[in-house]
Amino acid sequence: MLFQTYGDRRNPAVLFFHAMGVTGASSEPIARFLQDRYFCILPTSTVYCEGQKYVSKLDEIRQVEDFLHRQGVERLAMVVASSIGADLAMAFLTQTKLPVEHAFFDGGQFAQIGKGTRRIMTPFLYFAIKSLYWSKGGTLKKILWCDDDSIK
Incomplete structure (x- = not known):
């Protein structure tokens, strides 16, 4: 740390x-x-x-x-x-x-949205996280729609 x-x-x-x-x-x-x-x-x-x-x-x-x-x-x-x-x-x-x-x-907003929206969002989030894993973080700025300096 x-x-x-x-x-x-x-x-x-x-x-x-x-x-x-x-x-x-x-x-x-x-x-x-x-x-x-x-x-x-x-x-x-x-x-x-x-x-x-x-x-x-x-x-x-x-x-x-x-x-x-x-x-x-x-x-x-x-x-x-x-x-x-x-x-x-x-x-x-x-x-x-x-x-x-x-x-x-x-x-923590994800827990507060409706059940239907969660059903739509869950597969997207799953693939977003898998994409980060497969690309070793290379897709992070594409998923977050910002560049590395903005993420910091």
């Missing part, structure tokens, strides 16, 4: 969990805006870190907690999670002993 931080460690801490297909840097514009008032922590999952191997969700949480401890973070003003990052954030929130004042989850 890689960690980027913005702001002063003495300020209230905000922890960001990124979406699938992007890195922690995807939250950088928000962190730069908040850095004068908050200590922003942007982890990048081991899945996206060259030379690292994803072990488990619990291992990801352990790495985040170890980092927070090393930084002297004793409480979190907010946990922010996007898309699939909400899954890891929820696991973090249920496991951590750190007090967390607020949580903001952005995403």
Whole structure:
């Protein structure tokens, strides 16, 4: 796992969990805006870190907690999670002993759409994910309709 931080460690801490297909840097514009008032922590999952191997969700949480401890973070003003990052954030929130004042989850709309639309979308998503696997990520920008720099 890689960690980027913005702001002063003495300020209230905000922890960001990124979406699938992007890195922690995807939250950088928000962190730069908040850095004068908050200590922003942007982890990048081991899945996206060259030379690292994803072990488990619990291992990801352990790495985040170890980092927070090393930084002297004793409480979190907010946990922010996007898309699939909400899954890891929820696991973090249920496991951590750190007090967390607020949580903001952005995403998860797929579960809220109608049954008919899900039936149409599910095969598309399946083939989109398979395409990413077969092309070793080469089709990502075609699926997301943006270039690599926009994804970051």
